[in-house]
Amino acid sequence: MVMTEVLFLVVAALVAIYSWFQRNHSYWQRKGIPYVPPTPIIGNTKVVFKMENSFGMHISEIYNDPRLKDEAVVGIYSLNKPGLIIRDIELIKSILIKDFNRFHNRYGRADPHRDPLGYNNLFFVRDAHWKEIRTKLTPVFTSGKVKQMYTLMQEIGNDLELALKRHSEKSSGKFITEIKEICAQFSTDSIATIAFGIRANSLENPNAEFRNYGRELFAFTISRAKDFFVVFFLPKLVSLLRIQIFTQDFSHFLRSTIGHVMKEREQTGELRNDLIDVLVALRKEAAAEPSKPHYARNQDFLVAQAGVFFSAGFETSSSTMSFALYELAKHPEMQHRLRKEINEALLEGGGSLTYEKIQSLEYLAMVVDEVLRMYPVLPFLDxxxxxxxxxxxxxxxxxYDYTFENGTPVFIPIYALHHDPKYWTNPSQFDPERFSAANRKSIVAMAYQPFGSGPHNCIGSRIGLLQSKLGLVSLLKNHSVRNCGATMKHMKFDSKGFVLQADGGIHLEIVNDRLYEESAPSVP
Known part of the structure; x- marks a missing residue:
């Protein structure tokens, strides 16, 4: 009798849960919005559970569904939560710019208790708090400040040249490598010096602390894939599931490092026009008015800004560089043209490029912009x-006759927009000419946004672009890249990553042909 009652209660509970999910899964149908039929209970996340694709890239697959090509929006479900994929360009503009006051928060969230560095950083912080922090940090990223950082970046560019030369000397002038790792070492060292005033030395020691923690942060295991999926698509569960964007080890490392650098900077009074200067100034500002509440009294808030600067800064540049080298290896004629432009500029500058000169290299800018079209680091916006x-x-x-409800998530499929034949001719073809001075005028603004658009766009885009350009210049100065037996013929992305990463890495052969050294005038 007892067993029968227990069984009845279990069945009744399961029926109630199933009915609840089914009721939620009829939301878009009831609202008259076109939608992708959900799988019971898991909604439109089946591809994620089967590890067939990341949910961020699955959003682009839905965008490209021919049955939905004339729709302005598409309804989806993250488990049982209704959300909207935005397809119409004008609606995207409305969300990111015109009606920003209603869409100023990201849908993704971090756990304030287990992951304070994730919760407090500029990427995830919300409401008026975001606006205030953005205003305080903006001075670090002006064109004037970025120009001042360029000299520090050049030192790391020289380190990259020396590291490549060492590799070449050990292997008779050419070697095969996973190119993303070399690019990540360069961008790690660059971010460490321009943001924190630290020599990370990843190019000299690939297992240096900064590089090891960066590698761990973006190593997309199944466990990490689950973490990022919950953060971006099921954010109400981050506390329940004890999700961390920044792991305990990484958080401890960053607190110790940033705390030490800030203390040293306060004692010496040194100014480097970097992020640490801003953080020190915020702490002084808070100390000057002890009676007023100030977020800078929370050390984790200060460290959190350093954390997002480091993680976003090195991943954006290293991905852009590695995807660029992959395409240049596939297109030797484009590589030849780019290296010719770089070499001529280096000969004119005596082996180095001024800030103004590197920014004036037209074909370099065209290549980088086209790479960011084909391979936007973050394939969606939330x-x-x-x-x-x-x-x-x-x-x-x-x-549609639909009124937004408070808390509704919307997703903008950046990757799909960047590959839509409606806006781009032969979108799967790598073609830097799209971004020539003449052709750039015809680009639909909202169809190209590798750094987002509107007030919530990427604050560090100038640094990311400059860092990528300098890295490519330093690598291509005396080295060319070629396909090898391990180079994938067609790009395949890691289904576990929330950012675009090549599945299995990008393997290329680097050849030391000494282009600049052979063409530079000899010194008597």
Whole structure:
């Protein structure tokens, strides 16, 4: 009798849960919005559970579904949570710019208790707190400040040249390598010096502390894939599932490192026009007015900004560089043209490029921009709708008779936009000419946004672009890249990554042909 009652209760509970999911899964149908039919309980996340694709890239697959090509939005479900994929360019502009006040928060979140560095950094912080932090950090990223950082970047560029020369000397002038690792060593060392005033020495020692922690942060194991999926698509579960973006080891390393550098900077009074200067100034600002609340009294807030600067800065540049070298190896004629432009500029500058000169290299800029079109580091943007008190909610008229509800997540499929033949001719073809001075004018603005658009765009885009350009210049100065037996013929992305990463890495042959050294005038 007892067993029968228990069985009845279990069955009743399962039926209730199933009915609840089914009710939620009929939301878009009831609202008259086109949608992708969900799988019971797991919604539209089946590809993630089967490890067939990341959910960020799956959003682009849905965008490209021919049955939905004329729709402005598409309804989806992250488990049972209804969300919208935005397809229409004008709606995307509305979300990111025109109606930013209603979409100013990301949908993704971090756990304030187990992951304070994730919770407090500029990427995830919310509401007025975000606006205030963004305003305080913006001075670090002006064109003037970035120009001042360039000299420090050049030192790391020289280190990259020396590291490549060492590799070449050990292997008779050419060697096969996973190119992303070399690019990551360069960008790690660059970020460490321009942001924190630290020589990380990853190019000299690939297992140096900074590089090891960066490698761990973006090593997309199944466990890490689960963490990032929850953060971006099931954010209400981050605390329950004890999710951490920054692991305990990484957080401890960063707290110790940044704390030491800030203390030293306060004692010496040294100014380097970097992120540490801003963090020190914020702490002084808080100390000057002890009676007023100030977020800078929380050391984790200060360390969190360093954390996002480090992680986003090195991943963006290293990915852009490695994907660029992959395409240049596939297109030797483009590589020849780029190296010719670089070499001529180096000969004119006596072996180095001024900030103004590297920014003036037209074909280099075209190559980098096209790489960012084909391989945007973050393949999607996420936002959350927020009602404004005293004002009617936004609706999707004239497309659909639907009014946004508070808390509705929206996703913008950047990768799909960058590959849509509606906006790009032969979008799967690598073609830097799209970004020539003449052709650039015809680009639809909202169809190209590797760093996002509007007030919430990437604050460090200038640094990321400059770092990528300098890295390519330093590598291609005396070395060419070629395909090898291990080079993938067609790019395949890691299904576990929330950012774009090549599945299995990018293996290329680097050849030391001494282009600049052979063409530079000899010194008597």
């Amino acid at each position: 936002r959350e709708y927020e009602s404004v008190q005293g004002q009617p909610d936004l609706n999707l008229k004239p497309f």
